[in-house]
Amino acid sequence: MRESDLLSAIASRSANLGARFPHVLTGPGDDCAVVRIGTTDCLLTVDQVIEDRHFKKGTPLDLIARKAIARSISDIAAMAGTPICALATGAFSKDFDQAHADELSAALKRWGEYWNCPLVGGDIASLPRETDPLTLTVTVLGSTHAARGPILRSGAQPGDSIYVTGKLGGSFDPATGLGKHLTFEPRLAEARALADALGPNLHAMMDLSDGLGRDASRMADASRAHFELQADLIPRNAPDWHRAASEGEDYELLFTASGHVPAAVANSAVTRIGTVSSGSGCFIIESTNSINARDLGWDHT
Amino acid sequence: MRESDLLSAIASRSANLGARFPHVLTGPGDDCAVVRIGTTDCLLTVDQVIEDRHFKKGTPLDLIARKAIARSISDIAAMAGTPICALATGAFSKDFDQAHADELSAALKRWGEYWNCPLVGGDIASLPRETDPLTLTVTVLGSTHAARGPILRSGAQPGDSIYVTGKLGGSFDPATGLGKHLTFEPRLAEARALADALGPNLHAMMDLSDGLGRDASRMADASRAHFELQADLIPRNAPDWHRAASEGEDYELLFTASGHVPAAVANSAVTRIGTVSSGSGCFIIESTNSINARDLGWDHT
Known part of the structure; x- marks a missing residue:
């Protein structure tokens, strides 16, 4: 069983939920x-x-x-x-x-x-x-955030920059089973501070659980936009960018915004890792290579 | 592991939740x-x-x-x-x-x-x-019900009569695994009709999942009251009252009320099976015997 396929099927089956149940503003998939x-x-x-x-x-x-x-x-x-x-x-x-x-x-x-x-x-x-x-x-x-409302993953706009909080990869120590995946601090304060500071310029946000590659691809799909990430800009705990974008269980924030974004919010650094343009798909650029980010990350099969 | 003991421990550990979290009007245990x-x-x-x-x-x-x-x-x-x-x-x-x-x-x-x-x-x-x-x-x-609010299991009062909807027991066919436990209709319409009709006279309510004996004991405990049920009044699908009060998975309503109660609501018969008085515990009266209802019913060990 491929969990991501099944979850996509459930989300698309529920696409028109709000028409029949007007109190449902956002259904499955976010x-x-x-x-x-x-x-x-x-x-x-x-x-x-x-x-x-x-x-x-x-x-x-x-x-x-x-x-x-x-x-x-x-x-x-x-x-x-x-x-x-x-x-x-x-x-x-x-x-x-x-x-x-x-x-x-x-x-x-x-x-x-x-x-x-x-x-x-x-x-x-x-x-x-x-x-x-x-x-x-x-x-x-x-x-929801009192002023900004809920930040969906579908709101990324061409011209936005793409950011992450903290550093990615290395959450799971295979020798002990311990690591950040057990002790991470959910980015509540960071997310609220971003919504406070950026207001309507904060366009899309999600937390990273299945790896940057797969999760950024989901955000690009939900936003019907094209994402390009720069491999050498990905902040990492892992020894290389590929593992940082693949291992998952980061529980950091991925977001897109226009205008000025601070270099740190609450307890976390904020790093610009790419740009949004019109089109589709999410690609990671490493010198002259363009890697489809969908093929990275963690899928539960 | 005895699930009911653990759930009681959790509920009592959370008894003062509303003092620290005033938006929690009723915590674990109902x-x-x-x-x-x-x-x-x-x-x-x-x-x-x-x-x-x-x-x-x-x-x-x-x-x-x-x-x-x-x-x-x-x-x-x-x-x-x-x-x-x-x-x-x-x-x-x-x-x-x-x-x-x-x-x-x-x-x-x-x-x-x-x-x-x-x-x-x-x-x-x-x-x-x-x-x-x-x-x-x-x-x-x-x-919650717009006029009456939520009906808790802690509201039974001395002088109330005790009622159930439908018939109890026989929900699980041991030969096939099928039966009412898979096909029951939750008593949404009946509960709303009771709250509409009885208003403030509807004092306590719960659904029967672990058997009348055990569940009525829980309601008596939550209400700090004494319940007496008449064995021969228990409406049943099972061949005898003991099984009707023990087998569980009825998903009928148990409630207590003062004043007039109709003999049927929505799609269900309503049967008076006992009375509430001051004191504690829940007992089922069969001719001259008084059986502690707590010892009946279904506990997951």
């Missing part, structure tokens, strides 16, 4: 859904973390809980939103004992509150077998 | 959370369905999707609310192919819209092994 409740616009997102997929067996429960909460919080950051509350589910293998389940649920609650996002509900279930993988899901409800 | 967004109160709930736990392997995908959506919709009904939108996650075993994943996600979308609850987002992931159980989670956001 970092969050945008839904109007009364006169207020809300953000909604859900994500899952699965043993041997998103963390190695034996990872400290506190870090598993942290990652489960932080991934969904990062989706709220990607829209320049603010978390309101969360719901979590846990499915535990048959031999997962009560003390560990209690430790994990306490950690979920603590990390939710750390990001000012209290856990208001959830569910717990035992899986049938001892070998079944520990699986957590976290839903987060958030508010 | 059918839904109640959260204030702007000036509007919303309902939030999440539930999961797991292969070999909530459905047998080989159950038609359409019925699995239906149950996953319907369980969370039933939580909205339990508060007399109306669904607004849903998010779903699917975790599939390694050998689950693209066509089946696509069929399942189309069915989730279709059943959401059947209950006027469009799917606005979600996530899909492959599980590491071929034996890993298919797991779905569904989050539903809902609105």
